[in-house]
Amino acid sequence: MPWSEAMAPVRMHRVAVIVPQAALRGTLVRIAEAGCVELDRAEEAAPGAAAVRLQRLRGRVTTTGPESATSAVLAAAAPDLDLLEERGDVELLAGEAQLEERAKGAVQRGEVAALAGWCPDAEMPRVAGRLAAAGGALVPLPSPRGADPPTMLRPGGPASFTPLVTTYGTPAYADLDPSWPAGLAYVAMFGIMFGDVGHGALLVLGALALRLGRPRRLARLGRLWPFLVGAGVASMLAGAAYGEFFGPTGLLPVLWLSPLDSPARLLAAAVVFGAGLLAVAHAAGAVNRVREAGWGTALYASSGCAGLLFYLGLALATAGLLLHRPPSTVVGVTLAVTGLALVAVGLFRATAGGGAGCAETAVQLFDVIVRTGTNTLSFARLAAFGLTHAALADLVWRGTTGLAGHGAAGVVGAVVLLAVGTALSFGLEALVAGVQALRLEYYELFSRLFEKEGRPFRPWHVPPAEPADRATKVVPCSPG
Structure with a gap:
C-alpha cells in the first residue's frame, strides 16, 4: 500500500444498489448482514408498521428511531408483524423497523428500485458478490458535488491508536x-x-x-x-x-x-x-x-x-x-x-x-x-x-x-x-x-x-435471526 494511502482514511466510494422491486427485501437483508454499506435514509419519514408495533410493545410513545434498540436481528423472509408483537419479539421488530426505514429511501421506477450510499473501496467486490446472489447490483457513482464522503479510519489490527x-x-x-x-x-x-x-x-x-x-x-x-x-x-x-x-x-x-x-x-x-x-x-x-x-x-x-x-x-x-x-x-x-x-x-x-x-x-x-x-x-x-x-x-x-x-x-x-x-x-x-x-x-x-469536522462512517449492520445463518460468520466492514 502506498504511503499516501496508508496515512489517509479508508477510501470511500459513492454507490448505488440496483435491484428488482421484488428482491428489495432480500437485498437489504444481505446488505445488513455484510455491514459494509452506509445507506442514505429518507428524511422525516413516518414510522413504518414495524416501528409502530415496536414502540407500542415497549410501552412508550417517543420519537426515538429503531436504531436505539439494544439489539436487532433480521429474518430472511418477511415475518408476520402482528405475531411478533404478540410474542413480544423486540429483536425481530427492531430489525424490521430498521429495514423499513432503509427501504423508504429507495427510488422506485417501474419494477426496479435503487438505493444510494457509501461503501469502502476494498469491500466493494465482496458486497457486489453478495448482492448478485440476490439479483441486485452494486454500481459505483461519482461523489455528489459539495458532499464529503464519511470518514473511516484504518483499524490497524488489535494494536491501534x-x-x-x-x-x-x-x-x-x-x-x-x-x-x-x-x-x-x-x-x-x-x-x-x-x-x-x-x-x-x-x-x-x-x-x-x-x-x-x-x-x-x-x-x-x-x-x-x-x-x-x-x-x-x-x-x-x-x-x-x-x-x-x-x-x-x-x-x-x-x-x-x-x-x-x-x-x-x-x-x-x-x-x-x-x-x-x-x-x-x-x-x-x-x-x-x-x-x-x-x-x-x-x-x-x-x-x-x-x-x-x-x-x-x-x-x-x-x-x-x-x-x-x-x-x-x-x-x-x-x-x-x-x-x-x-x-x-x-x-x-x-x-x-x-x-x-x-x-x-x-x-x-x-x-x-x-x-x-x-x-x-x-x-x-x-x-x-x-x-x-x-x-x-x-x-x-x-x-x-x-x-x-x-x-x-x-x-x-x-x-x-x-x-x-x-x-x-x-x-x-x-x-x-x-x-x-x-x-x-x-x-x-x-x-x-484539524479545522474541519468530518462525519463518521456508520455502516448498517444487523445480524440474521436464523441459527443456520448465524453459524456462518460474516465479518462486517474489514478493509484492513
Whole structure:
C-alpha cells in the first residue's frame, strides 16, 4: 500500500444498489448482514408498521428511531408483524423497523428500485458478490458535488491508536489519518513525565492483563491496552535514561541525566522536544489544508503553509540566537516575517476589509504570535511533571532507607512505606501524566491538524435471526 494511502482514511466510494422491486427485501437483508454499506435514509419519514408495533410493545410513545434498540436481528423472509408483537419479539421488530426505514429511501421506477450510499473501496467486490446472489447490483457513482464522503479510519489490527483520534473528533475525509504518529507522540510524552523502569514495567504487566481480559470487570477497557504497553515501554526507556528504578535506588546507572540534579537541562530538552512535535503538527496541518481546499487557501492559513513557514523561521531564529549563529538568525527572522505576512493576508481576506478589517487582522495576528509562543512553552510541563515524579519517588526511597536502619521493626516499616508510597506515587503520577499528555496532544497538536469536522462512517449492520445463518460468520466492514 502506498504511503499516501496508508496515512489517509479508508477510501470511500459513492454507490448505488440496483435491484428488482421484488428482491428489495432480500437485498437489504444481505446488505445488513455484510455491514459494509452506509445507506442514505429518507428524511422525516413516518414510522413504518414495524416501528409502530415496536414502540407500542415497549410501552412508550417517543420519537426515538429503531436504531436505539439494544439489539436487532433480521429474518430472511418477511415475518408476520402482528405475531411478533404478540410474542413480544423486540429483536425481530427492531430489525424490521430498521429495514423499513432503509427501504423508504429507495427510488422506485417501474419494477426496479435503487438505493444510494457509501461503501469502502476494498469491500466493494465482496458486497457486489453478495448482492448478485440476490439479483441486485452494486454500481459505483461519482461523489455528489459539495458532499464529503464519511470518514473511516484504518483499524490497524488489535494494536491501534485510533481511539486517541476518534475521542477528539472525526477528521475530515480529505485529512490525513494521524492515529499512529499521534499515538507515538502520546506515549513518548507520557514516558518523559513518568520515567521509571520499575513503574513502566508495571504498566506493561497491566496492559498484558487487560489484553487477556483480566480482571473481568475491566474488560470494557481492553481496547486501551496498546496505550498502556506504549506508555510502559516509553516510561522504561526514559527511566533508563534517568537512572530510575522504583526511584533513585542506585540499581541502574544514569545514562543521560538525573531529573533532580539537572532540572534546567530537562526543561530545555522538553521544550525542544515539544517544538519538534509542533513543527511536525504544522507540516501535517499544511498537508491537510492543501488536501481540503487546495494551495490557494493553504498558502495563507495560520494552520497551513504560512503558519509552518512562520514557525520554522521562528525556531531557526531562536536557535541562531542561542547558538550565536548570526546567519541562521537572519534567515530565520526572514522566514518568520514572510510567514507572518502571509498569515496576515489570509486573515485580512476573511474580513469585510477597510479599517475594521485591519483592526480585526491585527488582533488575530497578535493571537497567532502569542499562541505560538505559549504552545511551545507549554511543553515545559513534560519536564515539570517528570521532576515531580522523580521527587516523589526520591521522597519514598529516602524514607525507606531511613527506616531500614532501625532494626527489625524499621525494616518492616521500610517495606510497608516502600509498598504504600510506591502505590500512591504510581497511581497519582500515572493519572497526571496521562491527562497532561492528552491535553498536549489535543490542544497543542490536534488544534493545528484539524479545522474541519468530518462525519463518521456508520455502516448498517444487523445480524440474521436464523441459527443456520448465524453459524456462518460474516465479518462486517474489514478493509484492513
